[in-house]
Amino acid sequence: MVSKILLGVGIFSALFAVLIFSGKLPIGDKKNVPQGEVILWGTLPESDMNGIIQQFNPQAKTFRVTYKEVREDMFSQKLLEALANGNAPDLIIAPYQIILSQTSRLYPFPIASYGEKQYKDTYIDGAGIFFTPYGALALPVSVEPMVLFYNRTLLSKHGVVNPPSYWNEVSEMTPRLTVQNNKGQFVESAISLGAPNTPYAKDILMALVGQLGQVPVLTQYSPTGVQYMSVIADNPIEVGGQVSPLSESLRFFTLFADPTQKTYTWNQFMGNADDAFVSEKLAMYIGYSGELADLRARNPRAAIEMTGLPQTKGYNTFSTGMRMYGIATLKSTKNANTALTVQSSFASGGIAPAIAGIVGGVPPFRSYTSSQGLSSVIASSMLVAHGWQDSFYVKSSEYTYTMISDVLNNRQGITDAVNAFVSRMQDLYTPLK
Numbered sequence: 001m002v003s004k005i006l007l008g009v010g011i012f013s014a015l016f017a018v019l020i021f022s023g024k025l026p027i028g029d030k031k032n033v034p035q036g037e038v039i040l041w042g043t044l045p046e047s048d049m050n051g052i053i054q055q056f057n058p059q060a061k062t063f064r065v066t067y068k069e070v071r072e073d074m075f076s077q078k079l080l081e082a083l084a085n086g087n088a089p090d091l092i093i094a095p096y097q098i099i100l101s102q103t104s105r106l107y108p109f110p111i112a113s114y115g116e117k118q119y120k121d122t123y124i125d126g127a128g129i130f131f132t133p134y135g136a137l138a139l140p141v142s143v144e145p146m147v148l149f150y151n152r153t154l155l156s157k158h159g160v161v162n163p164p165s166y167w168n169e170v171s172e173m174t175p176r177l178t179v180q181n182n183k184g185q186f187v188e189s190a191i192s193l194g195a196p197n198t199p200y201a202k203d204i205l206m207a208l209v210g211q212l213g214q215v216p217v218l219t220q221y222s223p224t225g226v227q228y229m230s231v232i233a234d235n236p237i238e239v240g241g242q243v244s245p246l247s248e249s250l251r252f253f254t255l256f257a258d259p260t261q262k263t264y265t266w267n268q269f270m271g272n273a274d275d276a277f278v279s280e281k282l283a284m285y286i287g288y289s290g291e292l293a294d295l296r297a298r299n300p301r302a303a304i305e306m307t308g309l310p311q312t313k314g315y316n317t318f319s320t321g322m323r324m325y326g327i328a329t330l331k332s333t334k335n336a337n338t339a340l341t342v343q344s345s346f347a348s349g350g351i352a353p354a355i356a357g358i359v360g361g362v363p364p365f366r367s368y369t370s371s372q373g374l375s376s377v378i379a380s381s382m383l384v385a386h387g388w389q390d391s392f393y394v395k396s397s398e399y400t401y402t403m404i405s406d407v408l409n410n411r412q413g414i415t416d417a418v419n420a421f422v423s424r425m426q427d428l429y430t431p432l433k
Helices: 002-007 010-022 046-062 071-083 098-100 114-120 125-130 152-157 167-177 203-210 245-257 273-278 289-298 336-346 350-361 368-369 376-383 393-408 414-429
Strands: 036-042 065-069 090-094 138-150 184-191 218-220 227-231 281-290 304-308 320-330
Touching: 036 046, 036 071, 036 336, 036 414, 046 203, 046 218, 046 350, 046 414, 071 090, 071 098, 090 098, 090 336, 098 125, 098 320, 114 125, 114 368, 125 138, 125 320, 138 152, 138 203, 138 289, 138 336, 138 350, 138 376, 167 245, 167 281, 184 350, 203 393, 218 376, 227 414, 245 376, 245 393, 245 414, 273 281, 281 289, 289 304, 289 376, 304 376, 320 336, 368 376, 393 414
Parallel strands: 036 065, 036 090, 184 281
Antiparallel strands: 090 320, 138 281, 138 304, 138 320, 218 227
């Protein structure tokens, strides 16, 4: 499969090659073709990436790529140490949050070579998170939209004909799909929501904020081009009345782990949600599209299906969360010509599908949505998948866990918990003076 992908270089890849080697891209000129070796660090498995690179290098001829896998939880620290020691890689490939956390160290892809309109015409809207007034910080190589998985048999068993399209429908069907024994223990649960141990709790909450018409963190630029960010996740919006997005999202989210509510179906003491889903003790599970094959493989007898993430009724903001990987060139590279060539090649229609396949994603090209055989759920969801400026992704996850825990354990009410979260986040995004 990989060989077919690499040999079948698409129009996007061919266009880059023509521009690069014709001298129309300021990456090199006819007399300065890419040469030498560049080092690529990434969070993707070395065995998988080497399979791609071993086929890429012979075709490159005048240059080559060497790949090193670095654990995601150690990536930022390892990169910092490498930069200090003068042995940093030329490029990195990682989830978008890691890419954003390294913004000051990245060499934007030249905007004169790849302008905003061309970039946005090529990639899905969510890829815009990489674009700046100076060019793209990274080029996306894979996307996975957030979706809802459901067990058709469990829904049918309890008289539910179709999976929910809206969040209010999730609330309405939860009591029907939840079964407790005489000890109050869950025999079957409707959905894994509400508790801090909910998979992708932060992602779900921020997807809800997005559906309410707000962005968690707003990126702006001063007249002199200096970037600054504002945490606005709970800034009120007007939609038939004033709504505080994060407060409303947290209030809805925690209903499913509140024993006093009819929607009670999950709690912070339960095990892994994916295990419960695979063992048919959980009717619905929110995750990312690339998980479908694994979930089905773990229980081939279960009628596991996928649909779009439920939306917020009454809002014109159809959207979902995303998992996205990008490839970026570091400012510290001593071979920018070759590094940028590798960056554009790996983000092309010839190689991106192979990289996306490693993580269960799909190429983030708008044109890919019309591919034959692509799931209609993925095709529609990837177009409206969005992330946010989660540059401090480790800390923001910790703060989200604390916010949810404080509400469920009655240490704080919704308003105070959200205010504390926003205050902590503002401290992260406010530069030291």
